[in-house]
Amino acid sequence: MVDYLRTMLDKNGYKTTVQRKVLYEVLSENKDKHLSTEEIYDLIKNRYPNIGIATIYRTLLLFEEIGLVYKHNFDDGYSRYEILSQYSNEVHQHHHLLCKQCGKIIEVKEDLMNTLEEIIEKQYNFEILNHVVKFTGICAQCRDKENEDGRKET
DSSP states (O other), X not given: OHHHXXXXXXXXXOOOOHHHHHHHHHHHHTTXXXXXXXXXXXXXXXXXXXXXXXXXXXXXXXXXXTTSEEEEEOSSSSEEXXXXXXXXXXXXXXXXXXXXXXXXXXXXOOOTTHHHHHHHHHHHTOOOOOOOOXXXXXXXXXXXXXXXXXXXXX
16 A cells, blocks of 8 residues: 555655655545545544645645546535556546435446447547536435434324
8 A cells, every 4th residue: 555655656756755754545445435624634633643735635636646546526525536546447437426414425336428438529529538427416325314203293
């Protein structure tokens, strides 16, 4: 894990610092989450209390630039970060389901856009490098809660 960080930083002309190492470790430990800068800061300051939030912002920008993280915009007012796998050669991002009530983010592992991409590439003579798809709606738990609340009022 840290070897990959060191390799990526060296390859791009950057040093491996304690702050970068701690941030990468926190992202790795929370790889299935989409953490905001503030959430990352809260997790890091317990281990490394001297780190400032400005360092977190700068490090996330660096990690995004060199391909260690992907920055998402889920229209909730925060930039959210997801660590990119060192073992994946996949260029495309996966899709997300966003619950408008509770804010839950659910990853869709399947990429069902490949056929559509092929059609677009042929029809418009356009090479697609990536796509971002996010579906908004209401998750099962929120719908169940609405149904329960609705029944109670009857």
